Structures are given as structure tokens and as C-alpha cells.
Amino acid sequence: MKKLVPIPPESLNRLKKDDLKDFGYQFVSIKLKDGRVFPQSVASEGCVIQVKGFREIPFVETDIESVDADGEPWNFRRRGVRTRTPPRK
Secondary structure (H helix, E strand, O other): OEOOEEOOHHHHHHHHHOOOOOOOOEEEEEEEOOOOEEEEEEEEOOEEEEEOOOOOEOOOHHHEEEEEEOOOOOOOOOOOOOOOOOOOO
């Protein structure tokens, strides 16, 4: 597993047409050749940088069949933090 996975050129061209990014990244849906789909992923600078629910990206570039722009944003930078005391109100 890798931390960054390059997006194949044919999908990258399609993403550039559907340029929905606001802050240097774009929410994408990734379909693999084996049929698995990762509907909530983040791409930036031509690479997949994060997949929701995974610490590392669970596939490599050669596994990718297609990458499409996805309109479902999620807070990929937020990390769940457990504390012993409840948050202040």
C-alpha cells in the first residue's frame, strides 16, 4: 500500500474537464479493475492522496480502471480524537 497513487492519464484528462476543486484538491470516485469502488476519495496534483476509511491507499496505479469527479465532499483532514473529559460547552 502506498501513500500517494498517480491517476492514469485518461482519467486525469476527464478530471481536468470536471474541475470541481476549491482548495487544490478534488473529491473523486475510484473504480478498480476487480470491480471494487471507492466512492469517497481525494485527489490532488494528479494523485490520489486519501481514501475514506483507510489509513493508506489500498490499491496501486495499475489497479485503477477509472477515476471520476464526485460531488460528495467530506472532511478528510479531520481526525477523531478521544478524550477522557467531555468537550467544553
